[in-house]
Amino acid sequence: MSDTLRGVPSGSPAPRPDEGPPAPLPRRHLVFGAVSLALLMFSLDQTAVATALTTVSDDLGVDLAWTAWIVTIYAVGQILALPLGGRLADRFGSRRVFLVAVASFVVFSCLCAVAGSIGLLIGVRFLQGVATGLMLPAANSIVAHHYGRDRDRALAAFVSVIPIGAILGPLVGGLVLTVWSWHAIFLVNVPLGLVAALVGAALVQEPPRRSTAPVDVRGITLLIVTLVAAMVAITGTGRGTSGLAMTGIAAAVAVGGVWAFTRHARRREDAVVPWRLITGGGLGIMNVTNVLFGAAVIGFSAVLPLYAQTRYGLAPFAAGALLTGRAAGTIASSGVSVALLRRTGHRPLLIGGMAVIVLGLLLSAMSPVAATPPEIWLLVAATVLGVGLGLTGPAANNAGMHLVPDDVAAVTGLRIMFRQIGGIAAVSATTAAIAASATPGLAGAGAIVVLAVLLAGVTLLAARIPNQRGRW
Template structure:
């Protein structure tokens, strides 16, 4: 960008940051609708998996792809949307994302077989994954020096969708059909598009640059082949030495090498190599990956766990994630406002430890009724997430404050990759087991152990105190 262009962009951002508070609140509310829809669809499918299996004649390892492939689409979309929103404007990308999400939700609702559902679900995830980077950029443009608190408040918005999603899923499955979990997005999406067009101003753009299609395809092949191999193994009738399984994982390993080499050598890679390594980005990427497996992957499996181990009805199983969201909301706001005093490391260490404790509690033998015990455990995990996530979000952003949208996309990419791994491995293990509920309890213990093992890494995260 030329010097004149940079001055003009800086002036524009400053002007946006000086907007009246009511205007900024309206912008925040509108982008929150998009995040709300995307977060609903991360959890709403969890309570509907048994119903989808029955109607579409699928097994758990393949119906579980409705969760995994949504995360895959988000992994691909998030970094790409961050770069595109910088190039073409956050508002434009946000509106296109809403249109893709809405249309694909309609297609999901009318799917007649598992293959079509997974294809539509993948496209839906591309739209949903693009919300966070463009929304983060929009809020950053409008809130200026207060962007840390504004983006931190996303931590209070996302669990609302996580709270409502499983309940809606249980209601639709109980009183209508699993198809309603997708069709409910259509009217919300139409309203979002209209509000964005009317009330969000166009944002500054950067000169267009090449989109790294090669890097995008390598990442997609890496995750998809790894997922397919694990899922194929999970049929329960395939040995560990299956050529299909080993071949898929070998392709994934080779593609990982090619992806890293491409990121290091390409002049404008999909994911810049400097954002993948070093004490700052390397540590945060690993933390985000493990967090995604333990927290996001865990969330998608809780209703299934309640139904398989304790035979809790779908509606009741769905409300367990409501308890988790309540715990997260109760803590996230205070944690966000305290960030300037606490820095990043302390809330991350405390939050991850609490989250691990909640996972252990859910895996343990209930001391109360199963539903009450699981609800308390879910609420504890939510408190841990609410304490740690605002700090983890901003710890990434401070590493490259001039690339807010790209960093938000990268952070989401690693978290969703962790969730994909957790869900794919867990559903494959469940499909091969004689007692799925007990096996899933052991998986929760593994998640807890990973979080505890990650705590020393938090001390390597660059900390920040004081006024920004």
């Protein structure tokens, strides 16, 4: 019996030998371009905003800890919407959800551009994150439907769009900050979103709908309470007795929320996050891997410009440009990963790529050697990390989905959700450590070392993930 069949959860349909894989649809490459343009918009926005944290803090006159919520609240919105996005795509259609989400993101980008207070900016960034979370599962479902038997390679290639945005985002963000204002960073999304929505409306065919289950309002509420409480506990609510008391209360609420949400997911078959997709047949290990993978990769990307500015005093443009090294490394190695995926399976690529990511994290935390300029040292470290990400990304994108091939949208939503949870924890903890430390640069380096140790530990767990060679 193969690894794949051993890892299929109970009740999941197994492919019959007499059933051939579906044929690719016409105009699939144009559809891929449309959904990729939307993904590029989301990726570009996330990395561009990361370069502007100190500028926004100075312009609006708020502490850096508050400014960091611009990044973390965006991730919270994604996390809350990702499992819901998979459900809505199944119920109302992936095409409709995709188009509404892209159009909404464009509107919210305009509102971010005119925001004059940190409260309004944080609120609209949350709505942007919700739009992103709704779009991603639908986009993956659209790609899988249009490519049929080639969906494994198409979905693996879909990941490579993210590093392109990571290359352009810091450059665009740094350039806009240099010649204009942080407000204009959000306006870059408008033309990209309009083109993606118009082309998508004209070309995308609706994938089959699979479910009409009602929306799990209670589960979503528990998820919101748990995540917000965890973020408050990590970032803190101020100094003194009252601040410590509020932090303790938030931590207790977060622990209670995890217990209540787990109990709810176990009891309700149509929960917003089904329990069978959390722990069933190999998915449990993959979900833990995604949490720490997100903490290392998403967290590192979000805090690298801040770390470079606080430890080495780099200008915003130079600090943001460091992420281009990570993106270039990802693009260079992701093609290799896609080409090897069917031959080796995803497990060897996953383990090898994460080991390279650990090396990149450790290099970035080290002091430059042999009088190497800090910007060159960090650029090399980010490039090494990017190579590891390129090897890991396509493999991690397929790992798990082949276990439940009829739940691509749901599994995609959960995969990204768990990564964003890890990213939120990493960003919140790192920015809190930097803001509270008398030596913020060294505090940032310590946080990066912790991320490297955690990812090294989860790499050992990844060896137990069921492997899959060939198509799925």
